[in-house]
Amino acid sequence: xxxxKNIKYSYNADYQALxxxxxxxxxxxxxxxxxxxxxxxxxxFLHLNGIYEPDEGQVFIDGEELKYDKKSLLKFRQxxxxxxxxxxxxIFAPTVEEDVAFGPLNLGLSMEEVQNRVTEALARVGxxxxxxxxPHHLSGGQKKRVAIAxxxxxxxxxxxxxxxxxxxxxxxxxxxxxxLKELNDEGITIIISTHEVDLVPNYAxxxxxxxxxxxxxxxxxxxxxxxxxxxxxxxxxxxIVTELxxxxxxxxxxxxxDYPLTIDEAKDKFLELLNKN
Amino acid sequence: MKFDxxxxxxxxxxxxxNPYFKLFLTIILLIVTLALDNLYFDIFIFIVMSIVILAxxxxxxxxxxxxxxxxxxxVILTCLFLIFFFGKGEVIYETGIWGxxxxxxxxxxxxxxxxxxxxxxxxxxxxxxxTPIAKILHCLETLKVPKIVIEIALLMYNTxxxxxxxxxxxxxxxxxxxxxxxxxxxxxxxxxxxxTIFLRSLDKSETLQHSLDSRGYTGELPVYVPPKKxx
Numbered sequence: 116x117x118x119x120k121n122i123k124y125s126y127n128a129d130y131q132a133l134x135x136x137x138x139x140x141x142x143x144x145x146x147x148x149x150x151x152x153x154x155x156x157x158x159x160f161l162h163l164n165g166i167y168e169p170d171e172g173q174v175f176i177d178g179e180e181l182k183y184d185k186k187s188l189l190k191f192r193q194x195x196x197x198x199x200x201x202x203x204x205x206i207f208a209p210t211v212e213e214d215v216a217f218g219p220l221n222l223g224l225s226m227e228e229v230q231n232r233v234t235e236a237l238a239r240v241g242x243x244x245x246x247x248x249x250p251h252h253l254s255g256g257q258k259k260r261v262a263i264a265x266x267x268x269x270x271x272x273x274x275x276x277x278x279x280x281x282x283x284x285x286x287x288x289x290x291x292x293x294x295l296k297e298l299n300d301e302g303i304t305i306i307i308s309t310h311e312v313d314l315v316p317n318y319a320x321x322x323x324x325x326x327x328x329x330x331x332x333x334x335x336x337x338x339x340x341x342x343x344x345x346x347x348x349x350x351x352x353x354x355i356v357t358e359l360x361x362x363x364x365x366x367x368x369x370x371x372x373d374y375p376l377t378i379d380e381a382k383d384k385f386l387e388l389l390n391k392n
Numbered sequence: 393m394k395f396d397x398x399x400x401x402x403x404x405x406x407x408x409x410n411p412y413f414k415l416f417l418t419i420i421l422l423i424v425t426l427a428l429d430n431l432y433f434d435i436f437i438f439i440v441m442s443i444v445i446l447a448x449x450x451x452x453x454x455x456x457x458x459x460x461x462x463x464x465x466x467v468i469l470t471c472l473f474l475i476f477f478f479g480k481g482e483v484i485y486e487t488g489i490w491g492x493x494x495x496x497x498x499x500x501x502x503x504x505x506x507x508x509x510x511x512x513x514x515x516x517x518x519x520x521x522x523t524p525i526a527k528i529l530h531c532l533e534t535l536k537v538p539k540i541v542i543e544i545a546l547l548m549y550n551t552x553x554x555x556x557x558x559x560x561x562x563x564x565x566x567x568x569x570x571x572x573x574x575x576x577x578x579x580x581x582x583x584x585x586x587x588t589i590f591l592r593s594l595d596k597s598e599t600l601q602h603s604l605d606s607r608g609y610t611g612e613l614p615v616y617v618p619p620k621k622x623x
Contacts, residue, residue: 166602189608197606204596207550207601209526215615230619232621246618249402249524251553266605 116142116304117195117273120170121163133327134159134160140273140306140321145299146171147315148308149339150325151350156308157200158273159325163306164188164195170293170301182223184250196266201275202250202258207330211261213248218269229268236268237261240294256287261293270274280311292318316340324349330357336376397459397520398553406449411531415525418599421515426508434511441514449522459517467509473500525549533615543613554596559589 117140124133132155140146150156161167162174165181165188166377174181176204181191199205209216212233219229237243240260250258259279266274279295280288288311296318299305309315315322316336324345325334332345339354353361359376360381363368368388375381401407425437425489445451476487481497519528529542529549562585566572571581 119550119615161602162605164606166605192608197603199599199603201599203554204599207547207604209524209529209546209549212615212618213526217604217609217614218607220614220616221610224452229616233616249398249526250401251550252399269607297529 116139116176116177117163117306118178118228119159119162119172120175122159122169123159124162124167124169126206131214133169134352136328136330137172137223137324138323138330138333140304142304143299143302145296145305145318146307146319146321146323147319147336148306148307148323148325149310149349149351150164150316154325154349155276155328156325160197160277160306160308163273164192166197173260189222193218193269194271195273195275196269196271198259198262198266198274198276198279200279200281202255202262205265206258206263208248209241209249210246211248211250211372214250214261215265215268218265218338222269232268232270233264236264239267239298242266243288256283256290259283259287260293260294265296266290266301271303274298274308275306277308278310280308280314308352312340312352313356316354316380324351340376341372341374360384397523400451400455401524404449404451407524408523410458411523411527414505414519415531418515418519419540420521421513422448425511425515429506429508430503434507438514441518445514445518446522449518451521456517456521459521460513463509463513467506471502472505474505476590530615541611546613551596551600555589555593558592559585562588 119136119138122133122136123131125131126181136155136159148159155295157179158167162169165174165183168183176191176194181187206214208217215236216223216229219232224232233246234243240263242257242260245253245257247260250261252263254328263274263276263279271317276295279291283291295305295307298320299357319336322332322336322339323330323332324339326349331348332339332342340357352358353374354376356375356378360370360374370384373384375384421441422436442456446453446457448519469567475494475498478498478501482495483495484499485494487493495599526546526549528544533539533542566581566585570577572578
């Protein structure tokens with residue numbers, strides 16, 4: 116579906132941001148890219164729809180190599196939508212509906228089709244009724260939703276989100292995670308970069324860990340969070356739930372090498388342990 | 393109370409009124425006021441447009457006063473200068489300081505300029521306070537104003553809020569650390585603010601370019617026609 120092969124990218128002669136990254140994401144997956152600040156996550160994302168052209172390496176979408184001429188770029192940018200970290204960087208139009216319409220209009224669709232898509236996309240993210248509002252009068256969470264609607268309206272196959280939960284309040288984070296999960300259920304492949312390790316096991320089927328421009332690990336959340344050395348290198352931590360069970364084990368309770376990552380898993384584990392004694 | 397003209401433009405009784413009508417009315421009023429150059433007409437327009445803004449558009453009188461007060465300060469200063477330092481003709485008043493005098497000519501200039509502005513301000517205010525910029529730009533677009541002008545205005549309009557926010561935040565951060573405590577530190581802080589905001593703007597513009605590109609930007613902003621509301 117989406118494949119990145121040995122991508123290298125330098126901002127200037129003495130700073131290489133990506134030092135040969137390869138990864139593969141299958142259709143319908145929801146994956147997470149972990150890594151500390153400055154690891155190259157945003158740089159990698161900007162390669163996925165051809166904003167940056169790599170010094171070396173290729174990007175494949177649906178098995179087709181990404182080309183950098185105008186026509187192919189338009190096609191690939193329709194397929195791969197990027198939601199930027201700061202919605203202010205993305206929302207530029209004076210009203211919400213005009214902003215959401217921007218992508219579809221660039222695709223050259225008929226006005227009627229664009230109108231339908233705008234209505235549909237805003238409804239999908241729960242922002243119906245805000246069509247005529249000015250974006251700078253919205254809250255952070257609402258802006259994020261509008262930014263997502265702007266991408267949804269292009270009907271992408273893959274949606275890439277750069278730290279989507281940054282700066283949102285807890286309710287906002289919960290609602291956004293729910294929305295992304297629903298979109299994934301509807302068939303959109305989703306790639307999320309984040310530091311929020313607590314949330315990752317809730318949605319991600321696969322995790323990639325990026326450190327200093329190199330991919331140092333990939334696997335299920337269970338596999339990744341079971342490797343302390345990798346977490347150490349990436350400035351990450353295990354989810355707080357897992358931390359609890361690790362410290363319980365230090366007290367002498369045997370976890371049989373199975374540490375829960377989410378609240379639900381923790382609940383089951385507790386019940387299992389309680390029933391055993 | 394914070395004066396947010398954009399918010400007012402979006403939330404008043406005339407927001408949804410036909411923008412072409414508002415735009416043309418404003419332009420015609422401006423031309424007529426300037427062309428007639430009649431004191432009584434200026435005052436008449438001032439009163440009528442103020443009533444329209446306050447009673448029909450239902451804009452809070454304090455916001456309206458704030459709107460007037462900013463240019464008013466300039467106008468009063470300018471007119472004082474006109475009265476005391478310009479014009480020839482018969483001297484009607486001598487201040488006795490450095491030979492500064494008021495002449496019939498300069499008094500005429502000063503008074504007429506003042507009332508012209510008084511007449512024009514509420515006309516402009518009528519447009520500015522009741523019409524969101526987006527709508528004005530759309531009007532201009534259909535009136536064949538060059539696209540490039542409108543696109544630049546549109547991007548500026550949006551980024552100006554981000555820009556102001558950024559300045560506001562940075563200034564508060566500096567104030568927190570007593571950046572404006574003395575004259576000297578005020579100069580230094582302001583300098584630092586200006587150079588940082590410039591670098592940040594460059595950075596932001598690049599990110600904006602990326603985000604526009606990633607949605608298929610072709611170098612031209614397309615126009616969206618919203619669906620007609622079903623009655």
